[in-house]
Amino acid sequence: xxxxxxxxxxxxxxxxxxxxxxxxxxxxxxxxxxxxxxxxxxxxxxxxxxxxxxxxxxxxxxxxxxxxxxxxxxxxxxxxxxxxxxxxxxxxxxxxxxxxxxxxxxxxxxxxxxxxxxxxxxxxxxxxxxxxxxxxxxxxxxxxxxxxxxxxxxxxxxxxxxxxxxxxxxxxxxxxxxxxxxxxxxxxxxxxxxxxxxxxxxxxxxxxxxxxxxxxxxxxxxxxxxxxxxxxxxxxxxxxxxxxxxxxxxxxxxxxxxxxxxxxxxxxxx
Ligand SMILES: C[S@@+](CC[C@H](N)C(=O)[O-])C[C@H]1O[C@@H](n2cnc3c(N)ncnc32)[C@H](O)[C@@H]1O
Numbered sequence: 244x245x246x247x248x249x250x251x252x253x254x255x256x257x258x259x260x261x262x263x264x265x266x267x268x269x270x271x272x273x274x275x276x277x278x279x280x281x282x283x284x285x286x287x288x289x290x291x292x293x294x295x296x297x298x299x300x301x302x303x304x305x306x307x308x309x310x311x312x313x314x315x316x317x318x319x320x321x322x323x324x325x326x327x328x329x330x331x332x333x334x335x336x337x338x339x340x341x342x343x344x345x346x347x348x349x350x351x352x353x354x355x356x357x358x359x360x361x362x363x364x365x366x367x368x369x370x371x372x373x374x375x376x377x378x379x380x381x382x383x384x385x386x387x388x389x390x391x392x393x394x395x396x397x398x399x400x401x402x403x404x405x406x407x408x409x410x411x412x413x414x415x416x417x418x419x420x421x422x423x424x425x426x427x428x429x430x431x432x433x434x435x436x437x438x439x440x441x442x443x444x445x446x447x448x449x450x451x452x453x454x455x456x457x458x459x460x461x462x463x464x465x466x467x468x469x470x471x472x473x474x475x476x477x478x479x480x481x482x483x484x485x486x487x488x489x490x491x492x493x494x495x496x497x498x499x500x501x502x503x504x505x506x507x508x509x510x511x512x513x
Pocket of ligand 1: 306307308309310333334335341342343344345362363364366367368
């Protein structure tokens with residue numbers, strides 16, 4: 244019996260999604276995106292890509308390389324705050340953290356594949372790709388247990404309204420206009436569904452009335468009244484002592500976080 248295997252990536256995903264927060268929970272089909280899978284040179288992969296013309300979607304098999312531990316029970320980000328067996332979920336926290344995503348194949352140029360929306364982050368190692376074949380792979384009427392129930396609830400309008408208050412609006416505009424950083428749509432989408440504290444959604448209580456949600460390299464501070472969420476301010480997720488320390492140069496949005504702290508050293512005061 245084989246007890247361990249060694250696999251080698253065939254290539255790496257290149258995308259604007261540097262942090263997990265920016266990647267969707269599953270590849271979305273609606274929005275256009277340009278992600279690239281760059282296969283390694285010198286392996287004959289150009290030839291292996293032959294005959295993909297006419298294939299509209301492919302499967303990617305990949306590694307959740309930014310995860311370290313697995314858990315038998317996980318808290319899915321969508322749906323009620325209930326732990327599920329990891330094998331009944333698509334959670335990254337698996338004993339063998341293998342990811343499986345189907346994505347649109349928009350073109351092939353040499354060893355580079357141009358892809359549609361993906362739920363992989365930048366630098367993700369990819370082990371294999373295969374054509375997505377609807378007659379083999381699609382069973383649209385198959386039941387999916389608790390996931391069907393969650394998806395049905397998501398078809399209802401979101402129960403909360405979300406508003407960026409003036410300070411948060413100033414922060415968001417500055418981030419967008421000066422740094423091209425904008426996570427407010429995703430932030431609003433998450434809070435409109437459920438702003439309650441939740442480990443996987445990375446929502447925490449920050450005081451008697453205040454909450455914070457982590458949004459990749461950033462955080463948003465908010466309060467909730469009935470079904471209304473007011474986002475009070477945005478702020479960097481990393482404190483100055485980390486950002487300015489040698490060895491932390493690769494922190495996502497590091498320069499923008501430093502500039503933010505220089506401009507608003509005590510932005511939220513909380
Ligand atoms: C819920 S998982 C589903 C992945 C895949 N569609 C599957 O079912 O196996 C998608 C999430 O994994 C996270 N993710 C993407 N690439 C990752 C990586 N290389 N390492 C760790 N987490 C990653 C992102 O937060 C993304 O939203």
